[in-house]
Amino acid sequence: HPMDRGYTDYQQVIEQLALHYGVVGRIIYCHDIPLPALYHHTRGVVTVNSTVGLSALLHNLPVKVTGRAFYNIRHLTSQCSLDQFWLAPEPVHTELFNRLHSLIFRESQINGSFF
Incomplete structure (x- = not known):
């Protein structure tokens, strides 16, 4: 974390x-290590509920959520079992992610830093 x-x-x-x-x-x-530096060596991301999942989706990487996350949506994240994800992760639906990304920034984000 x-x-x-x-x-x-x-x-x-x-x-x-x-x-x-x-x-x-x-x-x-x-x-x-900046996550985008790792993404070039990654075929998918498994997360509990982290914003790492959103970052991976932004970089068009398949994501498997094992906990609860608001973005764990059919066609956006892999809904298959973890075993199946390792073998054949479901691809990111780019248009759906772009719509979600736009909504998040438009409705809930403020430019700047908490720190």
Whole structure:
């Protein structure tokens, strides 16, 4: 999470979980790297409910939401199972995302920074 980046080292916990779930070598733990720099090496994004999902959609990457997110919409994010997502993620419906993106900025965003 951006508010926790670099303050807690999760490397050991992530390695233990990766071993437990059989995904060693498929997880990269990093922080302070701009997400768009990673997207060029990514075929999809799995998130709980983060704005990372919106960022991935903006870059036309398939997204699987595992929690609750207002943008978890059929044809926008993958509605298939997580197992199916790894094999064949559903593509982003670009026109639908553009309409949502426009609505978000028009109705709920103010230029500037919280910090």
